[in-house]
Structures are given as structure tokens and as C-alpha cells.
Amino acid sequence: MSALLASAQILKTIAQRVGQAAAWCVVVLVLTVVLDVVTRRFIVLGSTKLQDLEWHLHATLFLLCLGYGYVAGEHVRIDVLSNRFSAKTAAAIELIGAALFILPFCLVVLYYGWPFLASSFRLNEGSPSLTGLPYRWIIKSTLLIGFSTLLLAALGAIAASLATLLGSPPKPEAPHHPQEVGL
Template sequence: MITLLASARFFKAVARSIGQAAAWLVVLLVLTVVIDVVSRRFIVLGSTKLQDLEWHFHAALFLLSLGYAYVEGEHVRIDVLQARFGPKLAAVIEIVGAALFLVPFCVIVLHYGYNFVERSFLLDEGSASQTGLPHRWIIKSMLLAGFATLLAAAIGAIADSIAVLLGGKHPDDPHVRHQETGL
């Protein structure tokens, strides 16, 4: 049981750390948008590179935050029904949902995404615009990082749910939350 809970905590901590680090991309995104708007409005200097950079930051922010949102329970779920379930039934539903849908989806995206990124890297793909950013494989690799983070979060949630079924503490127990966050 201790190993199961420790592995769940580890996978969830990885997803949480990556999501918290990715949150700083908001600052870069806002700065890029401000610079782009100011340079277009007052200097009359449009930059395709800045526009490309905006969507690169936005995509990276979204993809790297997927696992964090799942770990923190901020993803889409039917909370009205889940609130009525006991911890064991909620754990079964979490296991079934993650094991049957989320994990296979992540594996498929990672499998095909690898070929997608590899092809972009080998071709040294750049922006569709002549004056855009080069090395499009960098942003495409965020797809792999994001779904690997989401997969780690799913494995952590499955491990937590198995621990609940085996009689361990429920992940929503304040003592468990206290240990995970260090508060």
C-alpha cells in the first residue's frame, strides 16, 4: 500500500510540477502579445515571428497544463453525479475511465505524435509564412510532453484509486492533501 501511494504521489507530483512551471508561460505570452500589439499600433511594424511565438506559447501552456488540470480535478467531469458516490464507487469510476479511455488515448497520441514530431524534425519544418519562426518541431514536441504529463497524471490517479479500493486513505482526505502539497 505504501508503494502504491508513493508511486501515485510521485506521478501526480511530476504532473503538478510541470503544470506549475508551464504557468510561467502566461507571462511570456502576455509580454509577446503586448509587444506585438504595441509594435503594430505605434511603430507600424507587423511581425510574423511574434504572431507565431504567440501561438507557440499558447499551445505549450495548454499542452503542459493538461496533467496539472487532471491532478487538481479541474478537468471536465460530471461533478453532480460524483458528489453522490461514495469513495469506493468514485474510485472504481476513476479507474475505469482512466484505464479504458484516458490512458489508451494518451498512448495513441504519443505513438502517432512521435512520428509527427520526428517528420517535422527531419524536414526541419518551419512556419508556413516565409518570415515566420523556423524549427516547427520544437512546438510540435510540446504535444509529446503534454500528453506524457497527462499520462503520468492518469497513472497517479489510477494508483490513488486502487489504494482507495484496497482500504487506503481517500485522495481528498485533508491529511493526504497536506502530505502531497507540503502545507
């Protein structure tokens, strides 16, 4: 039982750390947007590279924080109902939801994402704009990394749910606000 709980904690911690590191993309994104706005407005110098970088940072932020959002309990659910469930009922619902929906979806994205990434790498794909950013495979790789961390978070949730269903006392809920986790 303790091995199940320890593995759940390790998997969730990995997803949480990736998300916390990716959260720094917000700072770079804000600076990029400010630079883009200032150069467009005051210097009349538009940059396709800056615009490409903005959506790359948006995608990176979103994708690499998927697992963290799940671990932190920020995913979509009906809290009015879930707060009324016993620990075992909530664990059973979490187990079913993660096993039937999150795991298969992540596996499908990862399965079809590899050829998507490999093709981009092989073709040395760049921005469709002539003056855009090169190496589109870098941003496409965040799709696989993001869904891999979501998969790890789901496996951690499944392990924790199994431990609860097998009789281990449930751990306290993860904090629901980023400032409580040290961001």
C-alpha cells in the same frame, strides 16, 4: 499499499510540477501580445515571428498543463453526481475512466506523435510564412511532453484509485484553485 500510494503521489507530483512551470508561459504570452499590439498599432511594424510565438506559447501552455489540470481535478466531470458517491464508488469510476479513456487516448497520441515530431525534425520544418519562426519541431515536441504528463497523471490516479479500492483511506482531494497550490 503504501508503495501504491507513494507511486501515485510521485506521478501526480511530476505532472503538477510540469504544469506549474508551464504556467509561467502566461507571463511571456501576455508580454508577447502586448509587444505585438504596440508595434502594430503605434510603430506600424507587424511581426510574423511574434504572431507565431503567440500561438506557440498558447499551445505550450495548454499542452503542458494537461496533466496538472487532471491532478488538480479541473477536468470535465459532473460534480453534482460525483460529490454524492462514496470514496470507493468514486475511485472505481476514476479507475474505469482513466483506464478506458485517458490511457488509450494518450498512448495513441504518443504513438502517432513520434513520427509527426521526427518528420518535422528531419525536414527542419519551419513556419509556412517566410518570415515566421524556424524549428517547428520544438513546438511539436510539447505535444508529446504534454500527453506524457497527462499519462503520468492518469497512472497516478489509477494507482490512487486502486489503493482506495483495496482498502487504503482516500487522500484528501487536490486543491481546485491554482492559488491554493502556490501559483
